[in-house]
Amino acid sequence: MGHLAQGIAEPPGSYAGLTTVLAVLMLVIEFGMLQATLLRAQVRLYAAQSVVISVLAVVVAATRHVPGLYGLAAFSVALKVVAVPLVMLRLLRRTNQEIAGSRALGVASMVLLAVAVAAFGFFASARFRLASPVLPATALAVAVAIVLVSFVLMIMRRDVVSQAVGFFVLENGVSLASLVVAASLPLILEVAFLFDLLVAVVVFGVLIRLHHLRSETLSTSQLTELRG
Amino acid sequence: MTVVLVLLALLPLVAAALSLVPGRAVAPAVSVGVGLACLGLALTLVPAAARGPVGIGFLRVDAISVVFLLGTAFLYAATAVYSVGYLRGEREREGWVRYSRWFWTGLDLFAWAMLCAPLMDGLALLWIAVEITTVVSALLVALDGTRRSAEAAWKYVLIASSGLGIALLATIVMYHAGASVLGASYDLSFPPLLSAGSALPHPAVELAFVLAVVGFGTKVGLFPVHTWLPDAHSEAPTPVSALLSGSLLAVSFYAVLRYYQVAVATLGGSFPRVVLLVFGMLSLLLAAVYLVEQRNLKRLLAYSSVEHMGILAIGVSFGAPLAFAGVLLHVLSHAAAKGNAFFGAGVLVRACGSKQIGRIRGGFDRLPWTAPLFLFTILALSAMPPFGLFRSEFQIVAGGLGSAHDAPAAAMVALVTLAFLGLSLATTRMLFLPGADSPGAAAAPRGEPSAWMVAPMLVGILALLVLGLHPPDALTDLLTRGAAELGGAR
Amino acid sequence: MLPVSFVQALQVLTVLVAAPGINGVVSRVQARLQGRRGTRLLQPYYDIGKWFRKEALAPVGASWVFLAAPLVAMTCYLTVPLLIPVLTTFPLPLAYLGDILGGGFILALASFVVAVAAAGTGSPYAQLGASRAKTFSAITEPVVLFVVFTVAIVTGTDLPYALARTVRASADQIVRPAHLLAAAALFLVILYETGRIPVETHTGSNEFGMIEEARPFEHSGPYLALLRWGSAMKQLILFVIFINVFVAPWGLASDASVLAVGLAILALVGKSALLGVGIAVIDDSFAKLRLFKITEFVAAAFMLAVLAVFTLYFGGG
Numbered sequence A: 001m002g003h004l005a006q007g008i009a010e011p012p013g014s015y016a017g018l019t020t021v022l023a024v025l026m027l028v029i030e031f032g033m034l035q036a037t038l039l040r041a042q043v044r045l046y047a048a049q050s051v052v053i054s055v056l057a058v059v060v061a062a063t064r065h066v067p068g069l070y071g072l073a074a075f076s077v078a079l080k081v082v083a084v085p086l087v088m089l090r091l092l093r094r095t096n097q098e099i100a101g102s103r104a105l106g107v108a109s110m111v112l113l114a115v116a117v118a119a120f121g122f123f124a125s126a127r128f129r130l131a132s133p134v135l136p137a138t139a140l141a142v143a144v145a146i147v148l149v150s151f152v153l154m155i156m157r158r159d160v161v162s163q164a165v166g167f168f169v170l171e172n173g174v175s176l177a178s179l180v181v182a183a184s185l186p187l188i189l190e191v192a193f194l195f196d197l198l199v200a201v202v203v204f205g206v207l208i209r210l211h212h213l214r215s216e217t218l219s220t221s222q223l224t225e226l227r228g
Numbered sequence B: 001m002t003v004v005l006v007l008l009a010l011l012p013l014v015a016a017a018l019s020l021v022p023g024r025a026v027a028p029a030v031s032v033g034v035g036l037a038c039l040g041l042a043l044t045l046v047p048a049a050a051r052g053p054v055g056i057g058f059l060r061v062d063a064i065s066v067v068f069l070l071g072t073a074f075l076y077a078a079t080a081v082y083s084v085g086y087l088r089g090e091r092e093r094e095g096w097v098r099y100s101r102w103f104w105t106g107l108d109l110f111a112w113a114m115l116c117a118p119l120m121d122g123l124a125l126l127w128i129a130v131e132i133t134t135v136v137s138a139l140l141v142a143l144d145g146t147r148r149s150a151e152a153a154w155k156y157v158l159i160a161s162s163g164l165g166i167a168l169l170a171t172i173v174m175y176h177a178g179a180s181v182l183g184a185s186y187d188l189s190f191p192p193l194l195s196a197g198s199a200l201p202h203p204a205v206e207l208a209f210v211l212a213v214v215g216f217g218t219k220v221g222l223f224p225v226h227t228w229l230p231d232a233h234s235e236a237p238t239p240v241s242a243l244l245s246g247s248l249l250a251v252s253f254y255a256v257l258r259y260y261q262v263a264v265a266t267l268g269g270s271f272p273r274v275v276l277l278v279f280g281m282l283s284l285l286l287a288a289v290y291l292v293e294q295r296n297l298k299r300l301l302a303y304s305s306v307e308h309m310g311i312l313a314i315g316v317s318f319g320a321p322l323a324f325a326g327v328l329l330h331v332l333s334h335a336a337a338k339g340n341a342f343f344g345a346g347v348l349v350r351a352c353g354s355k356q357i358g359r360i361r362g363g364f365d366r367l368p369w370t371a372p373l374f375l376f377t378i379l380a381l382s383a384m385p386p387f388g389l390f391r392s393e394f395q396i397v398a399g400g401l402g403s404a405h406d407a408p409a410a411a412m413v414a415l416v417t418l419a420f421l422g423l424s425l426a427t428t429r430m431l432f433l434p435g436a437d438s439p440g441a442a443a444a445p446r447g448e449p450s451a452w453m454v455a456p457m458l459v460g461i462l463a464l465l466v467l468g469l470h471p472p473d474a475l476t477d478l479l480t481r482g483a484a485e486l487g488g489a490r
Numbered sequence C: 001m002l003p004v005s006f007v008q009a010l011q012v013l014t015v016l017v018a019a020p021g022i023n024g025v026v027s028r029v030q031a032r033l034q035g036r037r038g039t040r041l042l043q044p045y046y047d048i049g050k051w052f053r054k055e056a057l058a059p060v061g062a063s064w065v066f067l068a069a070p071l072v073a074m075t076c077y078l079t080v081p082l083l084i085p086v087l088t089t090f091p092l093p094l095a096y097l098g099d100i101l102g103g104g105f106i107l108a109l110a111s112f113v114v115a116v117a118a119a120g121t122g123s124p125y126a127q128l129g130a131s132r133a134k135t136f137s138a139i140t141e142p143v144v145l146f147v148v149f150t151v152a153i154v155t156g157t158d159l160p161y162a163l164a165r166t167v168r169a170s171a172d173q174i175v176r177p178a179h180l181l182a183a184a185a186l187f188l189v190i191l192y193e194t195g196r197i198p199v200e201t202h203t204g205s206n207e208f209g210m211i212e213e214a215r216p217f218e219h220s221g222p223y224l225a226l227l228r229w230g231s232a233m234k235q236l237i238l239f240v241i242f243i244n245v246f247v248a249p250w251g252l253a254s255d256a257s258v259l260a261v262g263l264a265i266l267a268l269v270g271k272s273a274l275l276g277v278g279i280a281v282i283d284d285s286f287a288k289l290r291l292f293k294i295t296e297f298v299a300a301a302f303m304l305a306v307l308a309v310f311t312l313y314f315g316g317g
Helices: A014-035 A039-064 A068-095 A107-128 A137-156 A160-181 A187-215 B002-019 B026-051 B063-088 B096-119 B123-144 B147-182 B190-199 B202-220 B228-235 B238-267 B270-293 B297-318 B321-352 B370-381 B388-402 B406-432 B439-443 B451-469 B473-486 C004-033 C043-053 C064-082 C093-097 C100-119 C124-155 C160-169 C171-175 C177-193 C212-218 C221-247 C258-285 C291-314
Strands: B054-056 B059-061
Touching (some): A014 A160, A014 C177, A014 C291, A068 A160, A107 B202, A187 B123, A187 B147, B002 B026, B026 B473, B063 B238, B063 B451, B063 B473, B096 B238, B147 B190, B147 B202, B238 B321, B297 B321, B297 B406, B321 B388, B321 B473, B388 B406, C004 C221, C064 C100, C124 C291, C160 C221
């Protein structure tokens, strides 16, 4: 915030600018998910977001010479751009339901709420000032915002597919954060994290199918039996 | 000793694989055998770990992890035995063979993941193990296949996975902190992180600690991220509920403890303790209030778990060696007591055909063994002497008073008393009120559904008595050593 | 060397003269995309000329505002080109009359008087258009404000010339997230302000979804001509701000020589036509949003603009 006092915000340089733009693009795509009505559109937006983070990984790998990130990018393309969306789309074809469940709020209010939440994420992460040799700190702030907005996505959407996608988006946000502060994390750990995601996807899939089998809808508005 | 570690990390996995083998007797036999073997292996680690850490490759245990290992292994063995009886009672179920095969496989996998978590040397591997517990247990919660269990499993997997997403963020931030001191090839193992201590960047560790408390706290069942817990506990098959409540929560708490250690080494005690105190107090408050009003037996026990996890957090926040020892003892006693409580609840539910406390009546008339055992268990859960939880909570409160945390300690005692009120009211109604409201109840057969279901409860009560009256010296050494490690010794 | 005041007048003239042509280009391209042959490029000029020759009628009971509005609006649209870098890189004398905010106010004033005139007619279509336009601008105005904030933080002033200079200064300025986000937000606002798909159908039959197009419903003859011409100018002004301030401030005259200014005029027309083609493509590839979905559209613009300020405020934007 200090640079505001000086009147002019200096440009961050083309590498930092480009990477931050990619990060912000992920956030913008997430806002698109808040708005998307079709379940299929949600899944596709998720795939698009995963493409962006893979591209970001490649950019970092190429310019900052972290060869491990090429592997990570390849894995994340295979998993998040191809496998997960395919699984979800297949699931959707089986359930014959196209339109997402009702939202707890209108789109405009949800976007405003998400903007507020993202703002909180920005300022909260600004407090910690985690410097990174690889990516600008703004990208970390964006990652935190992505994670927080994914909670808005999960809470405000009332169908299992959107909620699952919300969780995957959360994972994307965490991946972005890991690119920023832990780009040199040993590849084996990164891959383990991703593998874990795969397992989670399978479990989500099984539970979505079970839910659909039992209540013949993807909506969660009837999940109110357990309370107290 | 290192062989023991490897065996502990492998045997349950083998059991899970063997449980898939067709044949009705294989899975129970293997699981019970492996469960008992794991308990034995964990016991052999006690004296060694009381002297110092044991490790091989990425497996490493110190006194703290052995305490959690012990609790989990005990509950694994007890649950395996109990499940034999439990599954026999489920015979009428459609597709029983398939159901029991998945049940045993899932149980072994679940236990494997929970045993692995304390064995892992490193925050990343720890996170992976905890994540595996989530996915396996979510499937186990959904195993009954009813609408309610599907709902519970969905809420559980969504909330817990999101929590673990936050925990992953914590892991990454901690890596960032570690790597800035130890170099980029640092793999998140504990000892270097602890010895780096105050050299670690403070903001990063602060952030990682808070994220870890919120993230892993989701699985611990800390307020306000406990909401999945009563649902999952009430809808899972009873043996799974026992493992969830007695072990899974504790294992997640173990993860929080690891971050606590690093945070204390870096930031000093005050910040992490305040965080834990706030979360612990709120959880205890919430649980105490909900316990008084609860109508569903298994949800009652679930809220009791929230209560005890709150107590653990508060105990750690006191920061006194006595309280630390109390916390570790509490982990063990709670595992035994909560396992027992769910075992007893399972028998009661089966005998009365309902989870509603209002429908469960005349326990003493029907169940000559379970009823008294359940009563003792509830008394133990309410921290009555002479059981283990009395000793542990006493130590925690004494530690709190001794370290000038008078107000939190007093509040804790008051809330625990409130919780006792809720638990004992419900229990007396279930056990002593005659089953007058249902005329058919008088004709209900007197007798236990299965000896397999009673035996683990008997052992559990004995264990609680031993822990309460006179813990073995080796165990006391272990707890003392663990308390010292929590206090900063290496 | 041309006198500076002459260049200043040329700025206004260029906008005045070229504006209907851009509309011609857009509708021509659009027709081609749809497989039609389309109208002549100069058709808008003929239309305006025709309206000027028609008689003017006013609804019974319409106040003087109804007749004054087209003139006031036209005056506003003639003022704004004085303030923004239409042709030159260097600020012309009258550029200091107002900053980017002042320009925004003048555009808003024009839109306000047209809305008031429409509201006074008693025609349901015109009133619907006016009230809708005001409803949605309740969100687009803050967007413009946020874009201005972004500009102000980036350049330290809110003179459009200064921003254009900053953007030209280095490639770093273009890839910075705040700049891209603000430009994207501005682009969405332009789509809304010029009444393009996905907000409304720009040309075509009368229907309930009209906003911008519904407001001059009751005007006729020269008044209608002025309003149409004015709205074409507003479109070109927004284009100029978008192109010459945000996206591509190249090809402007760096001195007042005849050649440079002449080239700048050509460049401006070319760039605007290109942008028009882009908008025609968007027009052709999306469906019109239902009326209540337009809030989502402007909310998206708002989100982009707010993100732009955030990234700047946090640093590294």
